Amino acid sequence: MSTLDIDVRPQAGPPRGAAKAAPRGHRRFGDPVFRVVALVCGLSVAIAMFTLAGVLIYNSWTAISELGLSFLTTVAWSPNGGSYGALAALAGTAMTTVVAMVIAVPLALVIALLLTELVPPRVARVIGTGIEMLAAIPSIIFGMWGLFVLVPFMQERVAPLVMDSWLGELPLLRPGPMFQGGGFSILTAGLVLAVMVLPFITAFSRDVLLMVPRVTKEAGYGMGSTTWEVLHKISLRYALSGIVGATFIGLGRALGETMAVAYLVGGSFLSVPQSLFDPGTTIASLIALQFNEATTKLDISALIYMGLILFAITMVFQVLAQIWLRRARRTTGGRA
Amino acid sequence: MVGTTVSETLDQGGEILVAPPTEVAAGRSAAMDEDFDKLESVISVRGLDFFYGKEQALFGNHLEIKKNRVTAVIGPSGCGKSTHIRTYNRIYELYRDHKATGEVMFGGRNVLSSGTDLLDLRRRIGMIFQKPSPFPMTVFDNVAYGLRQHYKMNKAELADRVEDALKRSALWEEVKHKLGEPGIALSGGQQQRLCIARCIASEPDVVLMDEPCSAIDPVATAKIEELINALKANYTIVIVTHNMQQAARVSDYTAFFYEGYIVEVGPTTQIFSNPQQKQTEDYITGRFS
Numbered sequence: 001m002s003t004l005d006i007d008v009r010p011q012a013g014p015p016r017g018a019a020k021a022a023p024r025g026h027r028r029f030g031d032p033v034f035r036v037v038a039l040v041c042g043l044s045v046a047i048a049m050f051t052l053a054g055v056l057i058y059n060s061w062t063a064i065s066e067l068g069l070s071f072l073t074t075v076a077w078s079p080n081g082g083s084y085g086a087l088a089a090l091a092g093t094a095m096t097t098v099v100a101m102v103i104a105v106p107l108a109l110v111i112a113l114l115l116t117e118l119v120p121p122r123v124a125r126v127i128g129t130g131i132e133m134l135a136a137i138p139s140i141i142f143g144m145w146g147l148f149v150l151v152p153f154m155q156e157r158v159a160p161l162v163m164d165s166w167l168g169e170l171p172l173l174r175p176g177p178m179f180q181g182g183g184f185s186i187l188t189a190g191l192v193l194a195v196m197v198l199p200f201i202t203a204f205s206r207d208v209l210l211m212v213p214r215v216t217k218e219a220g221y222g223m224g225s226t227t228w229e230v231l232h233k234i235s236l237r238y239a240l241s242g243i244v245g246a247t248f249i250g251l252g253r254a255l256g257e258t259m260a261v262a263y264l265v266g267g268s269f270l271s272v273p274q275s276l277f278d279p280g281t282t283i284a285s286l287i288a289l290q291f292n293e294a295t296t297k298l299d300i301s302a303l304i305y306m307g308l309i310l311f312a313i314t315m316v317f318q319v320l321a322q323i324w325l326r327r328a329r330r331t332t333g334g335r336a
Numbered sequence: 337m338v339g340t341t342v343s344e345t346l347d348q349g350g351e352i353l354v355a356p357p358t359e360v361a362a363g364r365s366a367a368m369d370e371d372f373d374k375l376e377s378v379i380s381v382r383g384l385d386f387f388y389g390k391e392q393a394l395f396g397n398h399l400e401i402k403k404n405r406v407t408a409v410i411g412p413s414g415c416g417k418s419t420h421i422r423t424y425n426r427i428y429e430l431y432r433d434h435k436a437t438g439e440v441m442f443g444g445r446n447v448l449s450s451g452t453d454l455l456d457l458r459r460r461i462g463m464i465f466q467k468p469s470p471f472p473m474t475v476f477d478n479v480a481y482g483l484r485q486h487y488k489m490n491k492a493e494l495a496d497r498v499e500d501a502l503k504r505s506a507l508w509e510e511v512k513h514k515l516g517e518p519g520i521a522l523s524g525g526q527q528q529r530l531c532i533a534r535c536i537a538s539e540p541d542v543v544l545m546d547e548p549c550s551a552i553d554p555v556a557t558a559k560i561e562e563l564i565n566a567l568k569a570n571y572t573i574v575i576v577t578h579n580m581q582q583a584a585r586v587s588d589y590t591a592f593f594y595e596g597y598i599v600e601v602g603p604t605t606q607i608f609s610n611p612q613q614k615q616t617e618d619y620i621t622g623r624f625s
Contacts, residue, residue, distance in 0.1 A: 120432065213467070215466070215467050216469045217430075218427055218430065218463075218469070219463070219471070220471065221427060221430060221458065222425060223458065223481060223482045223534070223535070224454070224456065224457075224458035224485065233481075234472065237471070237472045237473065238472040240472075329518075
């Protein structure tokens, strides 16, 4: 305590004879070898990306040349009726994803803040582990839970309640022509998606919030800030880019989630849902459900075209996220 | 001189610290001539004990912090220097099972008592930390942070006050074209002065500095020491430092801490030239660190 913390005693070293051992000449090859290995691994990611895009384009070429961009504006997917359209699925994907994110992001942020700032560390650890376990549950389980629990609940309780009140008159809640009782619906699928992406966003957000330096938070309190002020003016801003990253991971999962949604969304391929209680479809679930039915080359090609669209959408979101993050970082200087 | 660290001091033997540079001599005479007991105390610490869980870290601390003076808190690592000043604004409370008992009188009341308005206390007793801690926002917003929080004012007045605080922190000339850039983009020393500007913008009475120069380079350190000298006209400053020369350079009074006890308090020159206690002498002559 009162002396320098340096151990000045003679250090135990290798035995004296060791100096005569053969020099380890091969040591110096390590770095170049590692550099090559790292380069190959890094390149393989880029190659995989481009190959994937290439394969999607190649296999969907029949559909692209035949249907062109009108594929995107044609509503119904009905190969037997000669209608190849992605709009219903695009709309369904957008709606389920928005429902999921609107519910999951705020909830995840509140939980993450709770875990990092407000509850004792031991409690936070228990809850945190629970959330991580939730993230590891296969999506089919969520699908079954939705099917057996949420669908009846929505159909028997929620939908009638909304339909019988003034809420049922509002746009997006007023049942459309395809209304089937509200059990299998955009809203049900969105709710299950929210539950599925919640643990991801929570866990990532918690991790970036934990990276906010203690001294920065102390400085906030030291300026006479309330807990709330420190949380939203300092911690959240500091962790902003990480939280946006977490949100995009959740978004990517919500956009691409297939089986759970296919179970619950109602499989209505013919029209754009008018209401959250209407059945619909999403790109991913439509591909999954329709692949067995696809008979002609054009059928298959059009499905792959749809996959290409999903691929493009996720790419665009990634790029937008990066641009936005760069701008945010320039003005706030937050890290992570 | 500025760049000399404690360990270098130790290498040179035992007497360097009693040969301070000239500007210290000026500060010294001021403190030597005045009567400590007659000066107005801004903070009076009486019988302060501190506990980390069951482990007691401070034992019956008594200390008077005098108005518009710089009080240095020195002592070996782990002696409770930081712990002591962290009771003044109750920042220690952020951590569970950190507990302080006793009296820290400020503005006519014991800040450790339960009725203290913490937000106002922390406005009136600002704090600068070891590591520069700019908030993740622009230079301007950093300085405006406390102003926006504690006062209602229009944009023009806010801008004036920010400029004023930056000028008083000797940072204005360096950042006046960078007000819209992130605070984190400044150099380490500038960041620390930004934190000082942020602190004094909300008009505190006392500025606590917890080893404010330990993470920045010697040139930046010299600037901050200069700033401390200028600031004491308007503020009462308490500075924790492990750099004894820094204590000698910037402070009027020095308190020497050892293992949670305040061993000796007095005019800085007296502490460094003629310590009354054996432990103080051992410490300042570098017999332990």
